[in-house]
Amino acid sequence: MLPTPSTSHVSFDNVYEPSEDSFLLLDTLSSASEVEFLKTRFPKNEAVPVIAEVGVGSGVVLAFANAHATEIFGKPHVLTLAIDINRHACEATRQTVEKASTDLAGSQVSVGTFLGSIQADLGSAMRSGVVDVLIFNPPYVPSEESLADLRDVALSEPQFKASSSAKFERDSKLLALSYAGGADGMETTNILLSDLPRILNERRGVAYILLCAQNKPAAVMEYIKSWHANWNVEVVGHSGKTAGWEVLQVLRVWPDNLPHSK
Amino acid sequence: MKILTLTFLTCARKSCKPEPTSYPLHPTSAELEIIPVDFNPLFLRALLPRLDWPTLRILCEAFGLPGLQEEAPEEDALFLQPEEGGAMEDVEVQGEKGKEVVEDVEKKGEEETREASQLAKDLHHLLLETTMQEGKLVCGCCGHEYAVKEGIANFLLPAHLV
Ligand SMILES: [Zn+2]
Numbered sequence: 001m002l003p004t005p006s007t008s009h010v011s012f013d014n015v016y017e018p019s020e021d022s023f024l025l026l027d028t029l030s031s032a033s034e035v036e037f038l039k040t041r042f043p044k045n046e047a048v049p050v051i052a053e054v055g056v057g058s059g060v061v062l063a064f065a066n067a068h069a070t071e072i073f074g075k076p077h078v079l080t081l082a083i084d085i086n087r088h089a090c091e092a093t094r095q096t097v098e099k100a101s102t103d104l105a106g107s108q109v110s111v112g113t114f115l116g117s118i119q120a121d122l123g124s125a126m127r128s129g130v131v132d133v134l135i136f137n138p139p140y141v142p143s144e145e146s147l148a149d150l151r152d153v154a155l156s157e158p159q160f161k162a163s164s165s166a167k168f169e170r171d172s173k174l175l176a177l178s179y180a181g182g183a184d185g186m187e188t189t190n191i192l193l194s195d196l197p198r199i200l201n202e203r204r205g206v207a208y209i210l211l212c213a214q215n216k217p218a219a220v221m222e223y224i225k226s227w228h229a230n231w232n233v234e235v236v237g238h239s240g241k242t243a244g245w246e247v248l249q250v251l252r253v254w255p256d257n258l259p260h261s262k
Numbered sequence: 263m264k265i266l267t268l269t270f271l272t273c274a275r276k277s278c279k280p281e282p283t284s285y286p287l288h289p290t291s292a293e294l295e296i297i298p299v300d301f302n303p304l305f306l307r308a309l310l311p312r313l314d315w316p317t318l319r320i321l322c323e324a325f326g327l328p329g330l331q332e333e334a335p336e337e338d339a340l341f342l343q344p345e346e347g348g349a350m351e352d353v354e355v356q357g358e359k360g361k362e363v364v365e366d367v368e369k370k371g372e373e374e375t376r377e378a379s380q381l382a383k384d385l386h387h388l389l390l391e392t393t394m395q396e397g398k399l400v401c402g403c404c405g406h407e408y409a410v411k412e413g414i415a416n417f418l419l420p421a422h423l424v
Contacts, residue, residue, distance in 0.1 A: 047310075047311035048305070048309045048311075076305070077304070077305050079309075079312075113390065115263070115267040116264055116267050117413075118263070118414065118416075119414055119416045119417060120274060120418065121418060121419075124417060125272065125417035126272070127270055127271060128279065151421070152421070154418060155418050155420065
């Protein structure tokens with residue numbers, strides 16, 4: 001078991017606290033089968049892959065991938081990039097990644113290179129085809145509230161003189177952005193999926209996307225396969241099988257030999 | 263945010279993406295800060311094929327940084343070449359230029375016997391140590407300005423532009 005990065009410096013008033021879903025992603029990325037897959041897809045002698053996590057929250061997953069790049073990708077030569085709609089999460093992740101790297105200092109293990117955190121809607125700021133590994137732990141809980149209203153709070157600047165109730169309301173909405181997924185819990189994930197073929201590198205790209213049972217993962221898999229015969233999707237991690245309503249799965253989504261690729 | 267990061271980003275507006283003028287975003291009123299990073303020439307070597315050299319040249323000019331050479335460097339330019347007359351050494355180095363040389367994964371750079379060149383040091387400084395802390399990133403297509411504050415760029419568009 002590779003150590004889990006510390007997030008003790010993060011305020012969970014307005015940043016998603018690492019939970020079962022985060023830990024499932026850690027376990028999946030470091031599982032023997034995924035390590036094998038990633039080492040094969042990103043051979044040692046080839047160019048540095050870009051690993052982008054969308055919706056980093058505390059940064060625990062990205063910090064894990066960055067700190068343990070040698071174990072997961074077979075090489076420390078990786079670039080990592082954090083994306084979140086919530087500025088507090090962007091700041092928290094920067095610290096989490098740095099802390100996880102310094103915790104390993106002196107251990108002879110080289111870590112990945114952190115490009116920085118950017119505040120953005122999903123992959124909207126990414127150039128086409130630049131992401132090699134995309135990690136997404138979406139807001140997947142079915143919800144009633146308007147996601148557009150929640151988004152407005154991420155656009156607003158925090159008010160230093162805000163009353164404690166105003167601060168609480170703001171923080172609650174920022175937190176809701178990290179879990180509320182609208183209809184079927186899929187509204188945000190569907191936006192990401194529709195942009196995935198653009199963002200992912202057509203030759204090397206692979207995405208890890210977490211879903212819960214209410215997201216109807218079988219239908220999501222069918223949808224991905226409908227893009228093109230060369231798109232693959234497989235369940236590569238799951239948890240909470242007996243826990244009832246929140247059954248989690250991690251899908252690995254990747255293109256192979258798309259007709260227009262090299 | 264490292265300067266290198268800008269070579270992966272573009273305007274968040276969908277309508278700008280197909281337009282070549284939306285990349286790179288142009289930095290203005292930029293405040294740069296140097297944040298030291300351990301020098302690792304082997305990482306640079308692996309990074310080299312990922313560099314968008316013409317764009318880096320544009321960015322250097324926009325930031326008022328020393329200009330980059332016109333042509334993207336070859337891998338060999340990152341290392342000092344063996345001295346004349348060191349024939350034995352030369353052969354050895356030639357042999358190491360093959361794929362085996364990247365057996366460095368566990369340790370930092372012990373397998374590369376050649377010394378890093380000044381170019382490698384300059385690239386390390388530019389790409390990995392130079393960060394944009396404050397300023398704006400401007401889309402050459404729609405003119406939208408994305409603010410960078412304390413090293414974090416904000417790409418969120420107001421609702422009517424999404
Ligand atoms: Zn634009």
